[in-house]
Amino acid sequence: MRKMNFAAGPSVMPLDVLEELQKNLVDYKGKGLSMIEASHRGGMFEEMYDECLADFRELLSIPDDYDVYFLGGGATLQFTMIPMNFLLKGTHADYLKTGSWANKAADDAEKLGDVNTLFDGKDSGYTTLPEPESVKPSEGASYLYLCSNETIGGIEWQSFPDTGDVPLIADMSSDFLSRPVDVKNFAMIYGGVQKNLGPAGAVFIIMRHDMLDKRNSNLTAYMDYAKHAKNKGLYNTPPVFSIWAVSLVLKWIKANGGAEGMLKNAIEKSGYIYDVIDSSDFYRSPVDKRYRSRMNVVFRCPSEELEAKFVDEAKKEGMLGLKGHRSVGGLRASLYNALPMEDAASLAAFMKEFERRNG
Numbered sequence: 001m002r003k004m005n006f007a008a009g010p011s012v013m014p015l016d017v018l019e020e021l022q023k024n025l026v027d028y029k030g031k032g033l034s035m036i037e038a039s040h041r042g043g044m045f046e047e048m049y050d051e052c053l054a055d056f057r058e059l060l061s062i063p064d065d066y067d068v069y070f071l072g073g074g075a076t077l078q079f080t081m082i083p084m085n086f087l088l089k090g091t092h093a094d095y096l097k098t099g100s101w102a103n104k105a106a107d108d109a110e111k112l113g114d115v116n117t118l119f120d121g122k123d124s125g126y127t128t129l130p131e132p133e134s135v136k137p138s139e140g141a142s143y144l145y146l147c148s149n150e151t152i153g154g155i156e157w158q159s160f161p162d163t164g165d166v167p168l169i170a171d172m173s174s175d176f177l178s179r180p181v182d183v184k185n186f187a188m189i190y191g192g193v194q195k196n197l198g199p200a201g202a203v204f205i206i207m208r209h210d211m212l213d214k215r216n217s218n219l220t221a222y223m224d225y226a227k228h229a230k231n232k233g234l235y236n237t238p239p240v241f242s243i244w245a246v247s248l249v250l251k252w253i254k255a256n257g258g259a260e261g262m263l264k265n266a267i268e269k270s271g272y273i274y275d276v277i278d279s280s281d282f283y284r285s286p287v288d289k290r291y292r293s294r295m296n297v298v299f300r301c302p303s304e305e306l307e308a309k310f311v312d313e314a315k316k317e318g319m320l321g322l323k324g325h326r327s328v329g330g331l332r333a334s335l336y337n338a339l340p341m342e343d344a345a346s347l348a349a350f351m352k353e354f355e356r357r358n359g
Ligand code: PMP
Pocket: 009, 073, 074, 075, 076, 077, 101, 147, 149, 150, 151, 152, 171, 172, 173, 174, 192
């Protein structure tokens, strides 16, 4: 029996996709070899990859003047590549420090150039975001950087700032394709695939092509986005297995209502959990209601002992991954696209029962 997987990433995959991978792992569609044995310069991989990129574009109606491709190195490598390419000497970049992930990106950028902190959520313990309308890029900023969903803190932008001519760059690792996004409002969107899109290994990059004109062109090969854009991510060997799995997940998303369908499910799934929290004096959500994440629901019990007990007992019921990140403690239920609706309902029922016994 499969467990209910509420882990923050790597995380639950659609069962159909796992089965499809299993079916084709040894002999890809009767071709006599596995996709992970095939050259990334050969037809078998390229056919799959081209279809993957086409599905990717279709799901968010990505305009033609954006390059789309996959890289390795985790989302973390982008914390470095972005400033290396766009934070040129004599310029500065605006960062919104909204929690662990945006802050890590800002820390790396600070090592490479001049960072202007437009917002710092420190005083609230990173439980809230600035009003999008209040976010104005500073004069001369080379880009404005934000993280659309703080996976650890459980806060998510519900709409995005209008940054005018200043390129807006977003880390969407943990809420990508959980809702429609108007790509043309961003100069760059990127993210690790290991939450909503597939197994760890690949990072997706969506970048408006004219950003390459603004980049530092004196970089080592891998660091230079132009090299990757020109080769649609095949400058070097890409993370083949991860991309293959992503290609299947994209088809699964298409078959399940696309980004709109994912949003509908995300509202319903997170609604189950937030409803329990809101109707209880036992559970507490530390985050500003306006910016509650639909992907990572962070909550607390009255004591750390009860939280440990919650994790233990949930595990016995087949519910995994509910412990909050070690940096913040508490509990966290990640409800990514592939988490079945019934699992969110089961968790809500378990929460009520746990409260009844311990409240
Ligand atoms: N950004 C966000 C929002 C994340 O949640 C994570 C990982 N959990 C990262 C960046 C870092 O990703 P990676 O481990 O792929 O480097």
